[in-house]
Amino acid sequence: MPELGVNIDHVATLRQARKTFEPDPVAAAVLAELAGADSITLHLREDRRHIQDRDLRLLRETVTTKLNLELSVSEEIIGIACQTKPEQATLVPERREEVTTEGGLDVVSHRVAVARAVQRLQAAGIAVSLFIDPDPRQIQLAKELGVEAIELHTGQYALARGADQAQQLAALVAAGKVASDLGLRLHAGHGLNYHNVRPVATIARMLELNIGHSIISRAVLVGLERAVREMKDLL
Ligand code: PXP
Numbered sequence: 001m002p003e004l005g006v007n008i009d010h011v012a013t014l015r016q017a018r019k020t021f022e023p024d025p026v027a028a029a030v031l032a033e034l035a036g037a038d039s040i041t042l043h044l045r046e047d048r049r050h051i052q053d054r055d056l057r058l059l060r061e062t063v064t065t066k067l068n069l070e071l072s073v074s075e076e077i078i079g080i081a082c083q084t085k086p087e088q089a090t091l092v093p094e095r096r097e098e099v100t101t102e103g104g105l106d107v108v109s110h111r112v113a114v115a116r117a118v119q120r121l122q123a124a125g126i127a128v129s130l131f132i133d134p135d136p137r138q139i140q141l142a143k144e145l146g147v148e149a150i151e152l153h154t155g156q157y158a159l160a161r162g163a164d165q166a167q168q169l170a171a172l173v174a175a176g177k178v179a180s181d182l183g184l185r186l187h188a189g190h191g192l193n194y195h196n197v198r199p200v201a202t203i204a205r206m207l208e209l210n211i212g213h214s215i216i217s218r219a220v221l222v223g224l225e226r227a228v229r230e231m232k233d234l235l
Contacts, residue, residue, distance in 0.1 A: 002188075002201055002207055002208055002209045003039065003207060003209070004037055004038050004039075004208075005037070005038065005040065005041040005066075005068050005189070005208055005209065005210040006029075006037040006039075006040060006041065006211065006212070006215060007041040007042065007043070007070075007210055007212025007213075008028045008029055008032065008041070008042055008051075008212070008216070009025075009041075009042055009043050009050045009051055009212055010050065010212055010213055010216040010217075011023050011024070011025040011028040011216060012025045012042075012050035012051045012052070012055060013049070013050040016049065016050055025059070026055060026058045026059055026062055029059055029062065029063055030062065033063065033064060033065055037065060038065055038066065038208070039066035039067070039068050039087075039088070039210075040059060040063045040067055040068065041069075041090075041210045041212065042055065042067075042068075042069060042070065043069075043092070044070075044071055044077055044081075045072075045094060046072060046074050046076070046077060046094060053080065056069070056080070056084055057084065060085070060086065066088060067086035067087055067088070068087070068088040068089075068129075068210065069081055069084070069086040069088070069089050069090070070089075070091075070092050070131070071089060071090070071091065071092065072091070072093065072094035073110070073113045073114060073117040074094070078120050078121065081121060081124070081126065082121065082123075082124035082126070085124060085125060085126060086126060087126070087127060088127045088129055088149070089126045089127070089128050089129070090128075090129040090130070090131050090151055090187075090210075091114060091117055091118070091130050091131065092105060093105045093106070103153065103155070104131055104132035104133035104135075104138065104152075104153040105130055105132055105138075106138070107130060107132060107138050107142060108137055108138060108141055111141065111145075114130070114145065118130075118145050118146065118147055122146070127148040128147045128148055128149070129147060129149035129150060129151050129185070129187055130142045130145075130147050130149075130150050131150075131151045131153060131189075131190075132150055132151070132152070132153065134152050134171040134174070134175030134176075136175065136178050138150075139175060139178045139179050139184070140178075140182070142179075142184065143182045143183075143184060147184070148184070149184055149186070149187055149207075149208075150179050150184050150185075150186065151187035151188060151189055151210065152172055152175055152176065152179075152187070152188040152189075153188075153189075154172065154188050154189060154190050154191055154192055154200055156168050157169055157171075157172055157196070157200070158190065158191025158192060158193070158196055165196075169199050169200075172188065172200065173204075176188075176204065176205065176206065177204065180205040185207050185208070186205050186206050186207050186208075187206075187207060187208040187209070187210065188200050188203070188206060188208075188209055188210075189210035189211060190210075192211045192214065193213075193214035194214060197209070
């Protein structure tokens with residue numbers, strides 16, 4: 001069974017909608033760990049649209065399982081990562097106009113920048129994972145760059161339906177085999193939810209799944225009834 005990394009970015013998204021103090025992603029991380037999360041994942045974006053520097057600092061102090069920081073190859077963010085020292089850094093592509101991370105990191109086209117980021121992070125003692133599409137060329141290059149892990153982008157699988165979904169799953173299975181045969185740790189994530197997670201979780205040698213939006217979305221709905229009752233009791 002793979003380990004579960006809970007991505008808490010969208011707790012911060014809700015907070016930033018009002019630029020207030022709640023809900024606090026630090027509190028969310030404590031609860032996720034109490035419920036059995038194996039790691040806490042967060043993405044410090046250059047535009048700081050959800051997670052803030054203060055969140056990362058406090059999470060570094062409070063997370064007791066494993067802190068997995070998603071980040072772009074930005075010099076500034078890499079510098080922050082090297083100072084903060086999460087156990088794992090996952091390099092992702094980042095574009096300001098995107099709603100969420102839209103595709104895997106193109107290691108083939110950005111080899112020099114990625115290699116430099118990997119070197120800086122590893123020199124700080126941080127294990128590096130590359131978030132890439134299920135493409136054997138990208139996986140081979142990840143191996144050549146000396147990273148510890150790859151995270152397969154499951155976004156296309158999550159969006160696909162019917163025969164297309166079966167094809168996307170087959171690509172993930174094949175890519176997973178390439179990665180683990182090369183001795184890379186195998187992770188996956190993006191768009192996974194309560195309906196589509198099982199086939200990905202059962203891919204051979206899958207070690208870690210990072211899941212955010214579906215868990216936070218469900219938390220809002222399963223918690224709403226109690227929250228309304230508590231407010232009614234106050235009136
Ligand atoms: N893995 C990576 C590399 C991501 O960028 C994200 C989104 O921040 C996730 C996993 C989680 O995706 P989702 O929120 O769709 O579960």
